[in-house]
Amino acid sequence: MKESEYKELFLVEAKDNLEQLDKLFVDLEKDHGNKNAINAIFRITHTLKGNAMGLGIDSIADLSHVMEDVMIAIKNEQVQLNDDLFKLLFRANDKLNALVNAFGTDEKVSFLGIKTSLAIFLKNELNKETEEGEQGDTEESKSAEQPTSETPEQLVEELDDANASQISFSDVIQIPVKKMDDLLSEVGQLIIERDRLISYSQELGLKSSEFDRLQRISSNLQYSIMNARMVQVGFLFNKFHRVLRDAASIEGKKTNLVLKGTETEIDRNILKLMSDSLVHLVRNAVSHGIESAEVRKRNNKPAEGQVTLDAHYERDRVIIQVKDDGGGIDHEVIRKKIVEKGLATPDMVKNMGKEEVLSYIFEAGFSNAAQVNELSGRGVGMDVVKRAVESIGGQVKIETEVGKGTTMNLQVPASLALKGCLLFDVGAHEYAIALSYTEAVVSIEKSEIKKISGGLMSTFQGDAISILFMEDVLKLRNLNEIHNRGVLHRSFDASDDNAIFDVIIVTYDGKTTGLIVDKVLQQKEIIEKPLTKPIDKTKLLSGTTILGNGNVCPVIDIAVISDLIHRQSLQAQMEN
Missing domain, CATH: 1.20.5 (Single alpha-helices involved in coiled-coils or other helix-helix interfaces)
Structure with a gap:
């Protein structure tokens, strides 16, 4: 976060705290035995002192420190509340207000007089305790012994200034x-x-x-x-020092957290949705990514592992990365686990690319941890991460190298308010898909499409891709019907031999699919609304929008389409 933003936050919080102090002092003056008020005043002065010290505002820190010392003495019943003390406390609070209001300006505010008066009062009260046989030489009273160079004339001026109470307003408002x-x-x-x-x-x-x-x-x-609504990711990243520390403590490992791109801004709601996912990823990085100190030393690595949280922009999206310099993920081990769990045959796994193999980590219950403990290994909770990212139109990608480390890339939109989409027609009705998944729009002749088992296949830029007629999917009464033989061939079989199709090429989770539509319309930024009852459980749609012509336009969930086609293809291969 920028220093100017820290100062702005300090001012907002400080003014709110000082207003609370005014009320608390009034309550305490009416009831000297109000323990809640005493504790609250102590907490506020302690917080104010710490925040001011962190920003290097010595005047506010020094005065609030003396007030904190007085409250400690009151809590310990070393000082009795009386009219003289309340006069000093109200004056001190007024002076704190003046110091806070003058912060960031060239205005000079004298505060040493009231600071000295409070310190002398405290010292005298503690000396009375000493004379009565109780030792009051505590660390909290050290500030009372600090010398001051304030003249009597300045003290008189300060007394005059303190008589005039002022009401101030902040330039910042807090909105739910x-x-x-x-x-x-x-x-x-x-x-x-x-x-x-x-x-x-x-x-x-x-x-x-x-x-x-x-x-x-x-x-x-x-x-x-x-x-x-935008906030800096540092707002969330800074909370992970404790998360990492606790995870490392459980595993008995030494780790260090590095934060990058903390000034990158993102919609607050997205950051909130991503918080649990990042906790999963950081814990897994420590549990299964970072090796023990002994293993790291054998591999000529520093004994202390490093986990990095990074955020940066990529076009209209934000990439949040969780990196570790651990042992990496061996995709050959993942291949064996896939076969062991019966998710694919050995021949199928042999033909899978590295990226496709690693995508199985996000299957529910899939883990390559040798032993499940409190944190466990990659795969425990990773399906939760994937669902959370996909729920806001994002994607998760893995980069890993054995012996070097792993990077989890979360590609999420910068804002949930607007969504870039491509509109198209199917059966005289408009539909939309997210532009973030769209690679290209091409025309394909029917002769370039081939039937294979239960689906269709063609090529794009030299690579084989699955082909899907959107009309066939949208006519299904239930998505499970997609596995019925011949369902995905209907529109293909009914078309003319010389037909040329409009195809939208989409990529999700490393898998490329061609969607055949009746007509591609235009690119448009839409405001997507969530589905409501009774269609809120429809998996094929992520939401709806209303177009300029007043028509309701469903938004197709590409993640669901891609997974359906992939699973249908796997099932067909396993049956054959």
Whole structure:
């Protein structure tokens, strides 16, 4: 996080804390035995001191330190509350307010007078305790012995200033996330109505340029609200020092956490959804990635392993990486596990590429850990990671090298508010798919498509790919029917021999598929809405949107399509 943002957060929190202090001091003045108020004042002054010290604001840190010392003495019943002490505490709080308000400006605020007055008061009270036989020479009273160069004239000026209470307002307001979500939803409806209005005006023969200003203003409003929801990934990354420490402690390993790209901004809701997935990945990196100190030394590696959390932009997406410098993942070991679990035959596994083999790590219950413990190995919880990333239109990819380490790449959208999509027609109805999965749009002649077992096959850029008529899938009453022999050949068999098809090439999880549609329409940024009852359990769709013409447009889930085709192909091969 940038220093300026830290300072802004400090100011917001400090002003809120000082308002609480005013109320707590009033409550304590009415009831000297209010333990809750005493504890709350102590916590606030302690927090204020620590935050100020962290930013190098010595004036606020010093004054809040003395106030904290006084509260410690009150908690320990070494100091009795009286009118003189309350006058000093209220003056100190007013001076803290002045220091906070002056922070970041050239205004000079004198505070040594009230600091000294509090310190002298505390010292005198503690000396009384000493005379009565109780030793009050504690570490908390050290600040009372610090010398001061403030003159009597300055003390008098400070007393005059303290008599005038002031009310200040922060330049920052805190808004509940739900309010931001509701506001963005309403702006989304505004955009839909704008597009509908423009579409209707074009039908009437009006020029689209008539609405240029409306488009610009509404788009600016939408992006402004989207930006307000963006937070830096460092907000989440900084929480992983403890996660890594606990995981390393359980495993008895030495590890170090490195953070990169902490200033990369992403939608807060996405970061929230990704938090559990990152915990899984960091724990697995320590448990199964990082070797023991003895093994690392034998391999000429530092005894301390390193886990890196990195984030950066790639086009309109954010790539979050979890890297470790451990032993890597041996894909040959994964091949054996695939066969052992009956997920594929030995011949099928032999023909799989490295990327396809590694994708099995994300199968539910799949693990290559030799022994399952509290954290276990790659695969435990990895299916959860995959589902979480896919639920927001992202992908997970693995890069690994035996003996060097592993990198988990989470490709997620920067925002959930807008989704880049490609629109197409099937059966005179519009559908959409995410642009993030789209590789190309091509035309293929029927002669270039071949029947194989239960599906269709063609080539793209020299590689064999599965071909799927979207009409065949959309006509299924149940997705399980896709495994019935001949279901995926219907549109192909019914087409003319000289037919030329529009094909959308999509890639998911290392597998490329060609989707044949009636007509490719256009690229468009849409506002995707989740499915509602009774169709909320429909696996084929990730959501819906409303187009400018008022039609409801379903959004096809490419992850489901790709998995269906892949599993159908595997089943056909195993049956043969």
